[in-house]
Amino acid sequence: AQSVAQPEDQVNVAEGNPLTVKCTYSVSGNPYLFWYVQYPNRGLQFLLKYITGDNLVKGSYGFEAEFNKSQTSFHLKKPSALVSDSALYFCAAHFQKLVFGTGTRLLVSP
Amino acid sequence: DADVTQTPRNRITKTGKRIMLECSQTKGHDRMYWYRQDPGLGLRLIYYSFDVKDINKGEISDGYSVSRQAQAKFSLSLESAIPNQTALYFCATSDRNRDPYEQYFGPGTRLTVT
Numbered sequence: 001a002q003s004v005a006q007p008e009d010q011v012n013v014a015e016g017n018p019l020t021v022k023c024t025y026s027v028s029g030n031p032y033l034f035w036y037v038q039y040p041n042r043g044l045q046f047l048l049k050y051i052t053g054d055n056l057v058k059g060s061y062g063f064e065a066e067f068n069k070s071q072t073s074f075h076l077k078k079p080s081a082l083v084s085d086s087a088l089y090f091c092a093a094h095f096q097k098l099v100f101g102t103g104t105r106l107l108v109s110p
Numbered sequence: 111d112a113d114v115t116q117t118p119r120n121r122i123t124k125t126g127k128r129i130m131l132e133c134s135q136t137k138g139h140d141r142m143y144w145y146r147q148d149p150g151l152g153l154r155l156i157y158y159s160f161d162v163k164d165i166n167k168g169e170i171s172d173g174y175s176v177s178r179q180a181q182a183k184f185s186l187s188l189e190s191a192i193p194n195q196t197a198l199y200f201c202a203t204s205d206r207n208r209d210p211y212e213q214y215f216g217p218g219t220r221l222t223v224t
């Protein structure tokens with residue numbers, strides 16, 4: 001079955017440090033991959049996507065993600081975390097419809 | 111995204127009651143979706159509609175029904191609410207012609223069934 005996994009329920013990082021939020025997928029073929037962010041009491045907001053081309057994708061708010069086909073991963077990264085980045089992050093893949101991971105809560109401490 | 115609105119934003123109802131959640135969009139998108147979010151489970155697709163005459167079940171459609179009244183409106187009904195339908199419900203839209211894979215979400219409806 002097609003699936004998306006986010007192995008970490010929560011990631012803690014200090015402000016100014018680099019952050020990584022992990023995502024792996026299980027699918028046959030070439031998936032379209034996405035990251036969304038959810039702030040408290042808000043709907044999900046699109047951050048970035050990978051369709052084809054360069055494996056490093058840049059998105060909103062300084063985030064980027066690296067597609068690694070051999071490891072079937074699409075990790076979200078940011079070189080320098082901000083307290084305001086604290087939110088719930090969802091990885092998703094499109095296999096005929098959008099399939100979401102379970103989400104990772106990012107906490108950035110001052 | 112203010113272009114996708116959901117009403118009500120919060121609702122408490124009792125077991126057995128019928129309830130409708132409404133979604134409206136001004137983005138002009140043809141595709142609309144209903145998801146529910148539960149802690150630790152992420153978002154799961156309930157129903158989706160690719161146009162007014164096209165309605166499809168998602169992975170967890172049991173106990174729910176939908177109506178696509180117009181291109182801009184997509185409502186979700188719980189015919190007889192039960193406590194395990196307590197969740198956060200999201201409506202989303204996408205545009206087949208512009209980017210069918212990128213979805214735009216409403217602010218959510220928090221539903222509690224007692």
